[in-house]
Amino acid sequence: MIAIPLPTGRRGLLRVGPAELVTSDPLGLFARTQQRGRPAVVHVYPVVQPLAPLPSTRAGRPDGLPVDSETQGGVTFHRLREYAPGDDPRHLHWRSSARAGTLLVRQYVDPSEPATTVVLDTRRRAYPPGDPGAAAFDAAVDAAASVLLASARLRFPVRLCTTAGLRLTLSGGRADETTALDALAGVELIDSGPPGPGSGGGPAAGQTLTASVRGSSRRAIGTLALVSGTQDAAATVSAAAVAVGYERVVVVRVGETGGLSSLGGGRLRVLDVRDAAGLAVLWPASTGVRPPTEGGRSPAGGGRSPTDGLR
Numbered sequence: 421m422i423a424i425p426l427p428t429g430r431r432g433l434l435r436v437g438p439a440e441l442v443t444s445d446p447l448g449l450f451a452r453t454q455q456r457g458r459p460a461v462v463h464v465y466p467v468v469q470p471l472a473p474l475p476s477t478r479a480g481r482p483d484g485l486p487v488d489s490e491t492q493g494g495v496t497f498h499r500l501r502e503y504a505p506g507d508d509p510r511h512l513h514w515r516s517s518a519r520a521g522t523l524l525v526r527q528y529v530d531p532s533e534p535a536t537t538v539v540l541d542t543r544r545r546a547y548p549p550g551d552p553g554a555a556a557f558d559a560a561v562d563a564a565a566s567v568l569l570a571s572a573r574l575r576f577p578v579r580l581c582t583t584a585g586l587r588l589t590l591s592g593g594r595a596d597e598t599t600a601l602d603a604l605a606g607v608e609l610i611d612s613g614p615p616g617p618g619s620g621g622g623p624a625a626g627q628t629l630t631a632s633v634r635g636s637s638r639r640a641i642g643t644l645a646l647v648s649g650t651q652d653a654a655a656t657v658s659a660a661a662v663a664v665g666y667e668r669v670v671v672v673r674v675g676e677t678g679g680l681s682s683l684g685g686g687r688l689r690v691l692d693v694r695d696a697a698g699l700a701v702l703w704p705a706s707t708g709v710r711p712p713t714e715g716g717r718s719p720a721g722g723g724r725s726p727t728d729g730l731r
Contacts, residue, residue, distance in 0.1 A: 426462060431558050433606050434462040463605040466562045469700040471570040474536050474643035474668065500524045535642030536571045537579040537666070540564045541629055541656065544609045547649035548675065556649050557609055560674040562696035564647045565604050567672075572596055583632045584610050630659040643668040650675035650692065660688055672699060 426434055437459045444451035500516055503523035511525040540560065547553035547560075564580070568590075571578045575592030580600055588603060590596035633646065644666040648656045650673045660671045671690045693699045 428462075428464050431464050431466045431561060431605055434464060436460055436462055463602050465601045466558070466565040466604050467696060468569050469562070469566040469696045471566050471700060471703050473571040473574055473576055474567070474645065474670070501527050535577045536567065537581065537636050537642070537644050538564050538568050539629075539632055539636055539644065539646045540580070540582045540604075540607065541632075541646070541648035542582050542584045542607055542610050543628060543652070544611050546629075546652045546656070547609065548651060553609070553649070553651075556675045559693075559695040560647050560649060560672075561604050561607060563672050563674060563693070563699045564645075565601065566696050566699065567645045567647070568600055568604075569597060572600060579636065580604075581632055581636045582607060583628045584608075629655060630662055633659045633663050636663070642666065643670065645670045645672065647672045647674070649673065657688075657690065 424436060424439065426436065438455040438457045441454045441456055442451055500513055501524065503512065503525050507525045513524050513526055517524045547556045568578055568580055572590055572592045577592065578590045580586065580588040580603065584607065586603060586607070588600060590600060636644065644663045646656065646660050646669065653673060656671055656673060660669050663669050669688045671688065673690065673692050674695065691699065691702050693702060
């Protein structure tokens with residue numbers, strides 16, 4: 421057995437192996453090198469803090485959320501739609517199918533099930549330059565992972581989007597948790613387009629972020645959590661303002677000490693935090709519900725150790 425120490429103090433992807441076994445004679449005149457094992461990628465996961473899942477509160481109908489914002493798979497009948505591969509044949513409505521000349525299925529929804537979309541800002545200009553910016557971005561990834569897993573661990577539907585183009589739709593469960601953490605372990609800061617006129621980047625600085633939020637709004641449902649830095653704060657709030665269709669929008673800006681503000685009649689809340697641990701302190705105030713504890717359904721997160729958070 422060969423033990424190789426790995427630098428796991430920071431989130432990321434570590435490429436290790438193959439190990440080399442070198443044997444030589446006592447005088448060092450001859451040596452033989454053998455490779456053992458195969459190259460592998462070790463995922464160092466972000467630190468996940470225990471948070472409560474974001475609830476869906478607004479109801480546009482007596483039986484739940486607005487018509488276009490309800491999740492699939494419940495017991496409430498929503499409408500008839502064309503059959504798609506993978507639909508349950510038991511939901512076929514034969515009488516309507518005969519009249520329409522094509523297969524139609526009953527669509528059922530759960531009008532009360534929370535759903536969360538997390539948009540992670542990976543633009544380099546949203547974070548400070550140098551090592552402080554890298555640390556702030558890692559803290560932002562920790563915050564995004566904490567919000568994401570708060571719902572996924574309770575098997576509520578979640579979506580993950582980044583300004584780099586990553587799109588993940590998860591229904592919850594252990595496999596989806598691993599998929600999300602694998603993706604977040606590998607995200608990196610990227611350089612977006614040139615800044616607009618004037619200091620602070622101008623309108624063009626927030627263009628990629630706004631486009632990402634608008635893209636996530638095509639199937640808007642439940643709550644949007646937008647996680648970014650503090651260097652482009654105005655663009656972050658402006659991007660959150662175009663998130664139509666969501667019942668609640670929470671903006672998390674990483675890099676400052678704790679603070680909570682509310683805009684848009686309470687629909688848009690802005691949380692300024694230093695790290696994910698600070699987010700856990702402000703989170704109950706932003707959602708109105710308690711975070712899970714060690715004895716609850718959602719396991720508590722913790723710090724990263726040399727063995728924790730690896731895959």
